[in-house]
Amino acid sequence: MIEPGQLVLLVSPKGKRYLRKYDEKDVLHTNEGHLSLSEAAAAGYGGLVRTHLGRPYRILKPTLYDLVKNVRRQTQIIYPKDIGYIAMRLSAVSGARIVEAGSGSGSLTVALAALVGPAGKVYTYERRPEFKKLCTRNLEWAGFGDGRVEQFDRDIAEGFLPHAADALFLDVRTPWEYLQHIPGAVLPGAPLGFLLPTVPQVADLLAGLEAGPFEELEVLEILLRRWKPVSERLRPDDRMVAHTGFLVFARLTAGERLASEPAAGESEVDAAEADEGLTDQAE
Numbered sequence: 001m002i003e004p005g006q007l008v009l010l011v012s013p014k015g016k017r018y019l020r021k022y023d024e025k026d027v028l029h030t031n032e033g034h035l036s037l038s039e040a041a042a043a044g045y046g047g048l049v050r051t052h053l054g055r056p057y058r059i060l061k062p063t064l065y066d067l068v069k070n071v072r073r074q075t076q077i078i079y080p081k082d083i084g085y086i087a088m089r090l091s092a093v094s095g096a097r098i099v100e101a102g103s104g105s106g107s108l109t110v111a112l113a114a115l116v117g118p119a120g121k122v123y124t125y126e127r128r129p130e131f132k133k134l135c136t137r138n139l140e141w142a143g144f145g146d147g148r149v150e151q152f153d154r155d156i157a158e159g160f161l162p163h164a165a166d167a168l169f170l171d172v173r174t175p176w177e178y179l180q181h182i183p184g185a186v187l188p189g190a191p192l193g194f195l196l197p198t199v200p201q202v203a204d205l206l207a208g209l210e211a212g213p214f215e216e217l218e219v220l221e222i223l224l225r226r227w228k229p230v231s232e233r234l235r236p237d238d239r240m241v242a243h244t245g246f247l248v249f250a251r252l253t254a255g256e257r258l259a260s261e262p263a264a265g266e267s268e269v270d271a272a273e274a275d276e277g278l279t280d281q282a283e
């Protein structure tokens with residue numbers, strides 16, 4: 001039995017998806033007729049409900065993927081494929097404390113809130129009041145309005161509060177302008193992540209990171225290629241989203257640099273091979 005206030009995902013035979021918060025009086029209007037949410041709630045997750053025209057809909061409990069894909073958007077959002085790797089790199093696990101800017105629509109905020117759980121904390125900064133409000137709305141809708149996320153109505157050009165957090169992620173246009181504020185927000189050694197849509201932005205960020213105190217730099221993009229899930233015609237989909245953003249990761253250091261000159265015995269050939277990716281790169 002689904003309780004009022006729980007989220008319900010209704011999926012048509014053609015794959016159309018509706019995500020609703022269950023309210024006993026609600027009726028879902030679809031192209032294939034209307035269906036009563038209280039009947040869906042009685043059938044429960046995994047069950048079927050029919051519209052008044054007899055079309056069946058599958059009732060599912062939304063996953064974190066569904067929540068992130070369904071936040072109300074007024075900004076570009078970070079997509080699940082990127083969030084998955086970000087979560088690994090930032091170690092966004094139960095109890096973690098993570099600083100983030102800008103909140104935007106709150107897609108990453110919702111995911112981080114779920115991952116750090118009620119024992120963790122997400123500190124999210126946003127300079128535009130309308131997006132802060134939208135992020136609040138999306139957090140409440142997703143069920144994370146319980147205090148695990150603290151929102152700051154602030155331009156990070158003014159710096160962060162001293163959170164001594166475990167990790168930090170910036171999804172802002174010019175992150176290199178704020179690097180000097182990072183040591184005030186997170187613990188030494190903390191993993192840091194950035195998302196940027198264009199190559200010149202990545203180059204500007206790298207130049208800032210190379211000036212220190214940052215190490216372990218990584219730049220990547222994640223390509224997701226879906227396949228037609230049909231056993232007799234199994235093959236990649238015709239279309240794919242070719243670009244969402246570049247991800248950049250680094251670690252904040254406590255100051256002193258790890259030597260970057262070639263170690264005794266390392267030749268220029270070794271360095272060139274490393275540049276060409278000829279060295280062992282076990283993933």
Ligand SMILES: C[S@@+](CC[C@H](N)C(=O)[O-])C[C@H]1O[C@@H](n2cnc3c(N)ncnc32)[C@H](O)[C@@H]1O
Nearest residue numbers: 078102104105106107108126127155156171172
């Ligand atoms: C692309 S959106 C972030 C989207 C968000 N990560 C998500 O997944 O929904 C970028 C946001 O950063 C905010 N922003 C840009 N520069 C900022 C700054 N200096 N301080 C605070 N917020 C900033 C913008 O107002 C905008 O809402």
